[in-house]
Amino acid sequence: MFSCLWLKNMATPRQSNVERGRWRMKCRDRLSQHIEERLGINIPPSQVRLQSTRNDGYAWQVLPEKQHLFSKNLSDHSVGAYRDLCEGVGVTFEAVRATPESYTGQGAFNPTEPAPPSFASRINELQVQNDYLNQQLNFLKFQLEAEIKLRLDVEERQKSADERFNHMREKFDAATRREGHFRSLALRYSQGFSKMIPIINNLQEDPGITEEGYL
Structure with a gap:
């Protein structure tokens, strides 16, 4: 019975390995598609490399925080x-044209063909913007x-002008009242x-009355 279980376990691959293989294939397909879309170079998924050579016709331009992903071969990575x-x-990274002395990969690769804007150039452009x-x-x-500041200054000047106007209005009203009082006195006199x-x-x-007295 033990031998049957051992054979069964040997025949059934571990689920983690299946998951890892599935993600590895998906990653290769995605990188291959990206290289073709960006550079027009047809690299079979099985031949995509993270550590490319000059003869591959492409290289990887990577932000510093993701450099560790390109420090080893694609097949050695984990699911994460x-x-x-x-x-x-x-x-966080993209394919850019390499400048190999020769190129023997599949697909058309013309070193003189203008390359599309690079990842770094887009970052620089965004930085400028x-x-x-x-x-x-x-x-x-x-x-x-x-x-x-100008509005506050205008409001302050308006407030000061309003205060001066109110003060002058009070003085005018007081003078008007005094003038009315004196006019009333003059009329009575x-x-x-x-x-x-x-x-x-x-x-x-x-x-x-006469000099002699009353009349």
Whole structure:
């Protein structure tokens, strides 16, 4: 019975090896497709290399944080590494044209053919655009701060002008009230004088007193 179980285990590959083989094949297919799409070079999936030579016609341009994926052969990687490679194609690394002295691989490869924009050139271009956007952002921030300061200055001047206007209005209202009071007094004095004038005139015309005494 033990020998039967041993033979059964020998005949059934471990599930982890099956999973690893499946991801390895998927990774090779994805890298082969990427090389053909980007460079027009037809490399069979079984011949795709992470450590390519000058004669392969392609090389890998990789961001620093993913360099470790290209430190060993494709067949030596784990399932996690295969997943990283599949997800990182065109994002963290890409195929670029090599400059071999000769090329014997399959597919057409013309060293004089203009290469599409490289991964690094796109990164540089994005960096330039990012720097430009940062400059524009800083300029707009400066404009906004200047506009806010100007608006605050205008509001402060308007507030000061309103305070001066209110103060002058209060002084004007007080002067108006005083002028009305003096006008009322003048009118009352005028009316009093107008009543006294006939009496004074009568006294002057008929004082009722002579040098000898009363009439």
